[in-house]
Amino acid sequence: MAERREPAAHAAIRAAAAEAAADAVHVEMSLPTGGPVSTVMEAPDETDEELDERKRTVLRAIVSEYVARGEPVGSKRVVEVAGLDVSAATVRNEMSALESLGYITQPHTSAGRIPTDKGYRRFVDDLRADPALDGPRRELVQELLGGAADVEDLLARTSSVLSQLTRLVSLVIAPAGDASRLKLCELVALSPGGALLLLVADTGRVEKRSVELPAGTTDADLDRVRTVLGEHVRGRRLDDVHAAVETIVDDAPSDLRDILRAVANATASGLTQDTVHHVFVGGQASLAGDEAFERQQLSRVLQLIEERATLARLLAEATAGDRPTVRIGEENKVEDLRSASLVAQRYQLVAAGSLGVLGPTRMDYATVLATVRAVADQLHETLTDLSS
Amino acid sequence: MAERREPAAHAAIRAAAAEAAADAVHVEMSLPTGGPVSTVMEAPDETDEELDERKRTVLRAIVSEYVARGEPVGSKRVVEVAGLDVSAATVRNEMSALESLGYITQPHTSAGRIPTDKGYRRFVDDLRADPALDGPRRELVQELLGGAADVEDLLARTSSVLSQLTRLVSLVIAPAGDASRLKLCELVALSPGGALLLLVADTGRVEKRSVELPAGTTDADLDRVRTVLGEHVRGRRLDDVHAAVETIVDDAPSDLRDILRAVANATASGLTQDTVHHVFVGGQASLAGDEAFERQQLSRVLQLIEERATLARLLAEATAGDRPTVRIGEENKVEDLRSASLVAQRYQLVAAGSLGVLGPTRMDYATVLATVRAVADQLHETLTDLSS
DNA sequence: GCCTGGCACCCTCGCCCTCGGAGTGCCAAC
DNA sequence: GTTGGCACTCCGAGGGCGAGGGTGCCAGGC
Numbered sequence: 106m107a108e109r110r111e112p113a114a115h116a117a118i119r120a121a122a123a124e125a126a127a128d129a130v131h132v133e134m135s136l137p138t139g140g141p142v143s144t145v146m147e148a149p150d151e152t153d154e155e156l157d158e159r160k161r162t163v164l165r166a167i168v169s170e171y172v173a174r175g176e177p178v179g180s181k182r183v184v185e186v187a188g189l190d191v192s193a194a195t196v197r198n199e200m201s202a203l204e205s206l207g208y209i210t211q212p213h214t215s216a217g218r219i220p221t222d223k224g225y226r227r228f229v230d231d232l233r234a235d236p237a238l239d240g241p242r243r244e245l246v247q248e249l250l251g252g253a254a255d256v257e258d259l260l261a262r263t264s265s266v267l268s269q270l271t272r273l274v275s276l277v278i279a280p281a282g283d284a285s286r287l288k289l290c291e292l293v294a295l296s297p298g299g300a301l302l303l304l305v306a307d308t309g310r311v312e313k314r315s316v317e318l319p320a321g322t323t324d325a326d327l328d329r330v331r332t333v334l335g336e337h338v339r340g341r342r343l344d345d346v347h348a349a350v351e352t353i354v355d356d357a358p359s360d361l362r363d364i365l366r367a368v369a370n371a372t373a374s375g376l377t378q379d380t381v382h383h384v385f386v387g388g389q390a391s392l393a394g395d396e397a398f399e400r401q402q403l404s405r406v407l408q409l410i411e412e413r414a415t416l417a418r419l420l421a422e423a424t425a426g427d428r429p430t431v432r433i434g435e436e437n438k439v440e441d442l443r444s445a446s447l448v449a450q451r452y453q454l455v456a457a458g459s460l461g462v463l464g465p466t467r468m469d470y471a472t473v474l475a476t477v478r479a480v481a482d483q484l485h486e487t488l489t490d491l492s493s
Numbered sequence: 494m495a496e497r498r499e500p501a502a503h504a505a506i507r508a509a510a511a512e513a514a515a516d517a518v519h520v521e522m523s524l525p526t527g528g529p530v531s532t533v534m535e536a537p538d539e540t541d542e543e544l545d546e547r548k549r550t551v552l553r554a555i556v557s558e559y560v561a562r563g564e565p566v567g568s569k570r571v572v573e574v575a576g577l578d579v580s581a582a583t584v585r586n587e588m589s590a591l592e593s594l595g596y597i598t599q600p601h602t603s604a605g606r607i608p609t610d611k612g613y614r615r616f617v618d619d620l621r622a623d624p625a626l627d628g629p630r631r632e633l634v635q636e637l638l639g640g641a642a643d644v645e646d647l648l649a650r651t652s653s654v655l656s657q658l659t660r661l662v663s664l665v666i667a668p669a670g671d672a673s674r675l676k677l678c679e680l681v682a683l684s685p686g687g688a689l690l691l692l693v694a695d696t697g698r699v700e701k702r703s704v705e706l707p708a709g710t711t712d713a714d715l716d717r718v719r720t721v722l723g724e725h726v727r728g729r730r731l732d733d734v735h736a737a738v739e740t741i742v743d744d745a746p747s748d749l750r751d752i753l754r755a756v757a758n759a760t761a762s763g764l765t766q767d768t769v770h771h772v773f774v775g776g777q778a779s780l781a782g783d784e785a786f787e788r789q790q791l792s793r794v795l796q797l798i799e800e801r802a803t804l805a806r807l808l809a810e811a812t813a814g815d816r817p818t819v820r821i822g823e824e825n826k827v828e829d830l831r832s833a834s835l836v837a838q839r840y841q842l843v844a845a846g847s848l849g850v851l852g853p854t855r856m857d858y859a860t861v862l863a864t865v866r867a868v869a870d871q872l873h874e875t876l877t878d879l880s881s
Numbered sequence: 882g883c884c885t886g887g888c889a890c891c892c893t894c895g896c897c898c899t900c901g902g903a904g905t906g907c908c909a910a911c
Numbered sequence: 912g913t914t915g916g917c918a919c920t921c922c923g924a925g926g927g928c929g930a931g932g933g934t935g936c937c938a939g940g941c
Binding site: 387394405 | 643645646676677679681682683684687689691693695696697699701703775776777778779781782788789791792793795796798799
Binding site: 579580581582583586600601602603604 | 912922
């Protein structure tokens with residue numbers, strides 16, 4: 106019930122992750138964008154492509170170089186970094202073509218190029234051979250998520266790990282209540298006119314709702330209601346609870362009806378829907394430190410983050426399949442995210458929750474994708490262990 | 494249990510507060526710093542003072558002008574704004590004196606003056622006639638805090654109101670568990686080896702703890718433990734729970750001992766201490782939008798905010814008496830808050846919680862103090878209503 | 882037909898300089 | 912003690928200049 110409990114492991118991760126992240130920019134994660142070594146030409150011809158292999162190489166070089174350095178990258182640097190065996194002039198032609206195709210753009214005439222959203226998109230799509238997270242960090246994730254006490258704690262840790270490894274804002278939403286079953290339904294009298302309805306799911310999730318009791322409710326009444334509720338509600342799915350209570354109301358003895366009605370009201374504010382608000386966020390400070398964001402954009406994004414409902418909806422929408430999803434800049438429907446990218450993934454097949462990170466469009470997609478994926482996998486695994 | 498539930502009223506407050514805040518800078522809150530009207534001289538002589546009345550007036554003018562405009566303020570402007578009946582040259586002399594006393598400083602030679610931390614401190618101390626929050630906003634606070642369903646919700650709203658009205662980061666920590674009594678103690682089996690311990694206080698606070706059950710624990714065992722716990726723990730203060738459980742362990746039938754031991758372990762991680770983590774934060778976006786913070790400072794402060802434990806400790810420490818406390822810049826022991834100020838107040842006399850706001854040293858102390866105070870009072874009142 | 886070196890051109894950025902404005906400190910006079 | 916006056920300082924905006932980096936294009940070569 107704490108807003109976000111800080112797992113004991115945080116101190117540990119901070120040290121570890123800082124170390125790991127220190128070289129994050131330079132470690133190229135065995136991607137073909139790296140040093141002059143890899144002029145990879147996997148399939149010699151894919152003729153129907155808009156971009157031939159060399160253009161793609163150039164684009165890759167521009168994206169990764171721009172992400173790393175933050176400055177527009179010129180033809181000369183592309184040659185160096187992509188290890189192409191052609192002259193800068195040739196690359197210039199390619200770049201010119203890439204520009205008219207909308208993949209890159211110039212901040213001003215006679216400056217280097219920077220990727221457009223479309224360029225990032227293409228870059229990300231070309232990463233289809235999903236890069237794996239490197240060993241040390243993979244182990245770190247495993248270690249930190251392994252020792253969680255309950256689901257709540259686990260998700261908090263997950264959020265922490267994600268943000269520390271990516272240095273972006275991490276988002277984790279709990280699995281939807283659909284599949285979880287109600288273990289306990291309690292009604293606790295707090296003050297004369299008010300009680301607290303407690304719903305506990307088998308995942309360890311606890312929902313509480315205030316119930317306004319009708320005047321004159323006695324403890325005995327409450328006992329009876331408790332029994333009735335216990336009988337009819339236990340074992341149900343969370344999103345069934347409201348309906349279940351509604352049906353009881355009518356069948357109940359008339360003197361309990363008012364109380365049950367109050368309980369029904371309390372459960373009305375959709376238990377499923379409410380899951381949405383149950384979102385863990387971490388790493389907002391890193392976002393503030395990121396030079397890639399303008400002051401105003403930063404403020405907007407932070408504001409959006411504070412509106413948990415919107416945020417959760419976004420995240421849920423973004424995670425359709427079971428592979429990581431990337432929403433780049435303008436691809437985000439939300440105005441405030443125009444200059445941001447979201448990398449997200451579902452993490453459970455049934456009753457899926459979602460997790461992801463949010464950062465400037467200028468982010469290291471390869472590493473981020475690898476991290477999100479690894480964390481989601483590990484979370485999935487730990488969850489499975491935990492519930493068995 | 495949602496990280497922070499967004500009260501339905503948020504949309505409403507957003508509109509209302511925006512309106513209210515729009516003129517916040519110019520409305521001078523009936524302080525004697527305002528227009529040329531008020532050359533207030535309350536007590537004609539307080540001779541032992543380091544600062545005579547005129548110096549104080551000058552200081553007041555500098556502080557409020559600097560806060561409002563964000564630029565160093567010169568002697569000429571002081572004359573205008575403070576409505577002093579002397580020439581700029583005279584004011585310059587006073588300013589020179591104020592500077593050598595350490596109340597104000599020059600960003601560079603031949604620029605206007607800006608307040609030092611000491612200057613702000615003095616300004617705040619001179620506000621002893623606590624300014625009251627103006628009518629409309631006072632009503633807004635009342636309205637928004639009045640309709641809270643339970644304590645949790647109330648505190649979330651409080652945090653929201655505070656940050657919206659001040660446009661700073663708001664902090665609210667829940668009342669310490671000391672005085673609240675345990676209403677319910679439940680043990681719910683979730684998986685074969687694990688259970689969930691639920692503690693419900695009469696304030697509506699719910700604590701949950703994972704309990705690792707010894708192998709071979711049966712449902713019947715759990716029932717018995719539940720009964721034992723119920724008998725001995727109910728009605729206790731939250732911070733007594735652990736001790737209470739400990740004593741039961743020894744007296745219990747040997748076959749229950751292991752389970753009770755596990756329960757005792759679960760309650761060990763101080764229930765009082767843990768309260769500390771229960772902190773509501775709002776308005777981080779406003780902080781990012783505030784020009785008064787450098788990028789790096791901003792990041793540091795945000796980072797500190799993410800460490801809930803430190804934050805809560807700070808807030809708790811800062812709120813000693815029952816009047817608002819102000820910690821300005823260097824007065825904060827924490828390195829990362831060197832360029833920030835904290836305005837905080839306790840909000841209940843018994844089992845006090847704390848609330849406050851955090852922002853750049855260059856903040857409108859008068860308004861902020863008034864707001865913090867009004868919100869604390871209202872919160873206190875609503876809490877009293879709620880628990881009666 | 883594609884690649885390349887060369888070249889003219891463009892734009893930014895840092896630098897310097899200048900100039901106006903704002904503010905100060907000091908002084909002599911009231 | 913206060914004041915107007917004055918010289919001085921410093922910042923910041925604006926303009927000019929040169930260097931650097933980048934481009935686009937072209938003509939020639941493979």
